[in-house]
Amino acid sequence: MKFAHMADCHIGSWRDPKLKDTSTLAFIKAVDKCIKEKVDFILIAGDMFNTSFPRLDNLKTVVTKFKQLKDLNISVYIVPGSHDYSPSGRTILDVLEEAGLFVNVFKGTVEDGKLKLNFTIDKKTGAKITGMLGKRGTLERLYYEKLITENLEKESGYKIFVFHSGIDELKPKELENIISQPLSLLPKGFDYYAGGHVHIVDDKKIEGYGTIAYPGPLFPNSFAELEKLESGGFYIVEDENLRWEHIQIYNIEKLQLDCGHKNPEKIKDEILNHFKNKELNNTIVLIRLQGILDSGKPSDIDFREIFAFLYNKSAYFVMKSSHAVMSKEFDEIKTDARNVEDIESFLIKEHLGQIKVDNLSVEKEEQLVKSLMEALSAEKQEGETVPDFEKRLKSDISKILEMELS
Numbered sequence: 001m002k003f004a005h006m007a008d009c010h011i012g013s014w015r016d017p018k019l020k021d022t023s024t025l026a027f028i029k030a031v032d033k034c035i036k037e038k039v040d041f042i043l044i045a046g047d048m049f050n051t052s053f054p055r056l057d058n059l060k061t062v063v064t065k066f067k068q069l070k071d072l073n074i075s076v077y078i079v080p081g082s083h084d085y086s087p088s089g090r091t092i093l094d095v096l097e098e099a100g101l102f103v104n105v106f107k108g109t110v111e112d113g114k115l116k117l118n119f120t121i122d123k124k125t126g127a128k129i130t131g132m133l134g135k136r137g138t139l140e141r142l143y144y145e146k147l148i149t150e151n152l153e154k155e156s157g158y159k160i161f162v163f164h165s166g167i168d169e170l171k172p173k174e175l176e177n178i179i180s181q182p183l184s185l186l187p188k189g190f191d192y193y194a195g196g197h198v199h200i201v202d203d204k205k206i207e208g209y210g211t212i213a214y215p216g217p218l219f220p221n222s223f224a225e226l227e228k229l230e231s232g233g234f235y236i237v238e239d240e241n242l243r244w245e246h247i248q249i250y251n252i253e254k255l256q257l258d259c260g261h262k263n264p265e266k267i268k269d270e271i272l273n274h275f276k277n278k279e280l281n282n283t284i285v286l287i288r289l290q291g292i293l294d295s296g297k298p299s300d301i302d303f304r305e306i307f308a309f310l311y312n313k314s315a316y317f318v319m320k321s322s323h324a325v326m327s328k329e330f331d332e333i334k335t336d337a338r339n340v341e342d343i344e345s346f347l348i349k350e351h352l353g354q355i356k357v358d359n360l361s362v363e364k365e366e367q368l369v370k371s372l373m374e375a376l377s378a379e380k381q382e383g384e385t386v387p388d389f390e391k392r393l394k395s396d397i398s399k400i401l402e403m404e405l406s
Contacts, residue, residue, distance in 0.1 A: 002237070023218065144185040211242070
C-alpha cells in the first residue's frame with residue numbers, strides 16, 4: 001500500500017498578483033509527484049481551498065488535476081477544513097464530490113444525540129478511511145465530544161483517520177497559544193492519523209494510536225511561514241514508512257537585521273551590501289528589521305531604493321517586516337495613564353507637515369489636530385437622537401476649522 005498525505009493546500013490564499021498562483025502551482029507539482037510515484041490514493045486533511053467558494057481560475061486548474069487522477073484510477077479522500085468549510089451549507093467541495101472527483105470521508109449519522117462515523121473503503125487497497133472535519137476556532141471539538149468511538153476502534157483492518165485540528169500534546173512551543181484539543185478525543189487503534197490545520201512538519205508514533213502526522217502546507221501562507229518553512233511539501237506513506245516530499249516553487253533569501261544604534265541611511269546600506277553579491281533570480285526576498293534606531297524614524301529607511309535594487313537583481317518578489325523597528329524618541333515614551341497626552345502629541349508631531357495648507361504653520365496645524373481629536377471624542381448625550389448628535393458634531397468641527405484656518 002502506498003498513499004500520499006497532503007493538507008492545507010490553501011489554494012487562493014495569497015492575494016498579491018505575483019504570489020496568487022503559488023498555492024495552485026504547488027498543488028500541480030504535488031499531484032504530478034503522486035502520479036510519478038504511482039500512489040494508490042491521496043488524502044487531503046482539510047483546507048484544500050482558502051475559502052468555501054474559490055476563484056474560478058483556481059477551481060479550473062484543480063478540477064483538471066482531479067480529473068487526471070480519476071482517469072489514472074487514483075482516488076482522493078478529503079475532509080473539509082476550517083477555511084473551506086461553510087456553516088451555511090453547501091460549498092464547492094460538495095459540487096466536486098458530486099462530480100465524482102473525490103470522496104469526503106466525514107460521513108455518518110446522529111443517534112440519540114451522538115455522532116456515529118462510517119468508514120469509506122478504498123477499493124484498490126481495502127484501507128478503511130474515516131475522519132472529522134475542521135471548523136474555525138476548533139468548534140469541531142463539540143463533534144469529537146459527541147463521537148461514538150466503539151465502532152471505530154473495534155473495526156479490523158488497516159484504518160486511517162483524517163482530521164483537521166491541533167492536538168495539545170503535539171503542538172510545538174512556538175504554537176502553544178493556538179486553539180487545540182486533547183489527543184484523548186481522537187479514536188484509538190488506527191494505523192495512521194492524517195492531520196491538518198497546524199502548519200508544521202511532524203510525525204510521531206504514539207502508543208495506542210499509531211502514527212500521527214502533519215505534513216505542513218504545500219506552500220507557506222505568510223511572511224512568517226516563508227521565514228520558518230521556506231517551502232512546502234507532503235508525505236508519501238509506503239508500508240508504514242513515511243517520506244516527506246519537498247515542493248520547491250521559489251528560492252528564499254532571508255535577512256534579519258538588528259537596527260539598534262543605527263540610523264536609516266546605515267540600515268539601507270547594510271541591506272544593499274548584504275544582497276550585493278547574491279543571485280536572486282526566481283527568489284523571494286524576506287527582510288525583517290527590529291530594534292531601536294539611534295536617530296530618525298522607521299519611515300526614513302529608503303525602502304523604495306532597496307526594493308528597486310533587489311528587483312533589478314531579478315528578485316521575483318520582495319517582502320519586508322519593519323513593525324518591530326522604533327525610533328528612539330518613541331521608545332522613550334512610556335505608555336501609562338499619566339502620559340497619554342504625551343503619546344498623542346508625539347504621534348501628531350511625527351505626521352505634521354505632510355499636507356500643505358496656505359497660512360497654516362506647524363504650530364497651528366498641531367493645535368488644529370488636537371482640537372479636532374477632542375471634538376471627535378464627544379459622546380452622544382442622554383436623550384439626544386443620532387441625527388441631532390451628528391448635527392452637533394458637524395457644527396463643532398465647522399467652528400474649529402473656521403477659527404483655526406481663518
